[in-house]
Amino acid sequence: MNLNKIKIGILNRKNLIKAFRNPVSALKAYKKLLERKHRFIELIDLVFDTREEYERYLEEVQNDKIANEIIEKISTLDAGNIPRNCMFTIYSIIRKTKPKIVIETGVAYGYSTTFILLALEKNNKGRLYSIDIDENAGRLVPNNLKHRWDFIAGTSEEKLPILINNLPHVDLFIHDSLHTYENMMFKFKTVWNKIVKGGFLMSYDIDHNTAFFDFAEMVGREPYYIECWERQYGFNFGVLIK
Numbered sequence: 634m635n636l637n638k639i640k641i642g643i644l645n646r647k648n649l650i651k652a653f654r655n656p657v658s659a660l661k662a663y664k665k666l667l668e669r670k671h672r673f674i675e676l677i678d679l680v681f682d683t684r685e686e687y688e689r690y691l692e693e694v695q696n697d698k699i700a701n702e703i704i705e706k707i708s709t710l711d712a713g714n715i716p717r718n719c720m721f722t723i724y725s726i727i728r729k730t731k732p733k734i735v736i737e738t739g740v741a742y743g744y745s746t747t748f749i750l751l752a753l754e755k756n757n758k759g760r761l762y763s764i765d766i767d768e769n770a771g772r773l774v775p776n777n778l779k780h781r782w783d784f785i786a787g788t789s790e791e792k793l794p795i796l797i798n799n800l801p802h803v804d805l806f807i808h809d810s811l812h813t814y815e816n817m818m819f820k821f822k823t824v825w826n827k828i829v830k831g832g833f834l835m836s837y838d839i840d841h842n843t844a845f846f847d848f849a850e851m852v853g854r855e856p857y858y859i860e861c862w863e864r865q866y867g868f869n870f871g872v873l874i875k
C-alpha cells in the first residue's frame with residue numbers, strides 16, 4: 634500500500650458541478666482533505682516502526698476469517714458502523730501498541746467491537762469496555778471473543794464517569810455514539826485525565842460539530858486523522874495522542 638497514493642476525493646459529475654458552482658468552497662474542502670491526508674500519513678509513521686510493519690497488520694486483518702465474516706454480515710445491514718478501512722487501521726494500531734484497557738462508546742451490531750476484540754485476542758492481552766444505550770447491542774460479536782469484553786448497557790453520559798472511576802487508566806478510547814457537541818465534549822473531558830501518556834483518544838464523525846477540534850485545542854494536541862472511505866471519501870475519524 635502506497636500511503637502517498639491515497640485518494641482524497643471522488644471526481645464525478647455531481648462533485649464537478651458543485652465545484653463549478655462554488656469554486657472557493659471546493660478549494661477549501663480540497664485543501665482540508667489534503668491536510669488531513671498528510672496528518673494520516675504522519676500518524677502511521679509515528680505509530681509504526683516502518684510502513685511495511687503497518688502493511689503486515691493490514692494484511693493480517695484482511696485475511697482473517699472472523700474479520701471477513703463480520704464484513705460480510707454487516708454488508709446486508711444499515712448499521713452506521715465505522716468504515717472498514719478505518720477499522721483496519723484501528724486494528725493495526727491496537728496490534729502495534731498492545732493496549733491493556735480500551736473503551737468504546739457506541740456498539741450497534743458490534744462491528745467495531747469485533748475488530749477491537751480481534752486485535753486484543755491476537756495480542757493475547759487487553760480488555761474492552763463498551764457502552765451502548767441499547768441493551769441488545771453487539772449481536773454480531775463472536776462468542777469466542779467475548780471473554781475479553783465487558784458490555785455496559787446505558788447512556789455513556791451516565792455510565793462512562795462510573796467506569797472511568799473504577800479503572801486504573803485508559804490506553805485507548807473510541808467515541809462513536811451520540812454525536813452532539815455537548816456529549817462528545819463531555820466524554821473527551823471525562824476520559825482524558827485517565828488516558829496514559831502516549832495513549833489514544835479517537836472519535837468518529839468529527840465533522841458533525843467542532844467538539845473534537847475545540848477539545849484538541851483545549852488540551853494542546855494537534856489532531857491526526859484516519860482515512861475512511863467505505864461509503865464516502867474523507868478523513869472524518871480523528872485521533873489525539875496524549
Ligand SMILES: C[S@@+](CC[C@H](N)C(=O)[O-])C[C@H]1O[C@@H](n2cnc3c(N)ncnc32)[C@H](O)[C@@H]1O
Pocket residue numbers: 712713714715738739740741742743744745746764765766767770787788789790809810811
Ligand atoms: C453509529 S452506532 C455505533 C457503531 C459501532 N461503533 C460500529 O462501528 O459498528 C451508534 C450507537 O450509539 C448508541 N447510542 C446513541 N446514543 C447513546 C448514548 N447517549 N449513550 C450510549 N450509546 C448511545 C446507539 O444505540 C448506537 O448503537
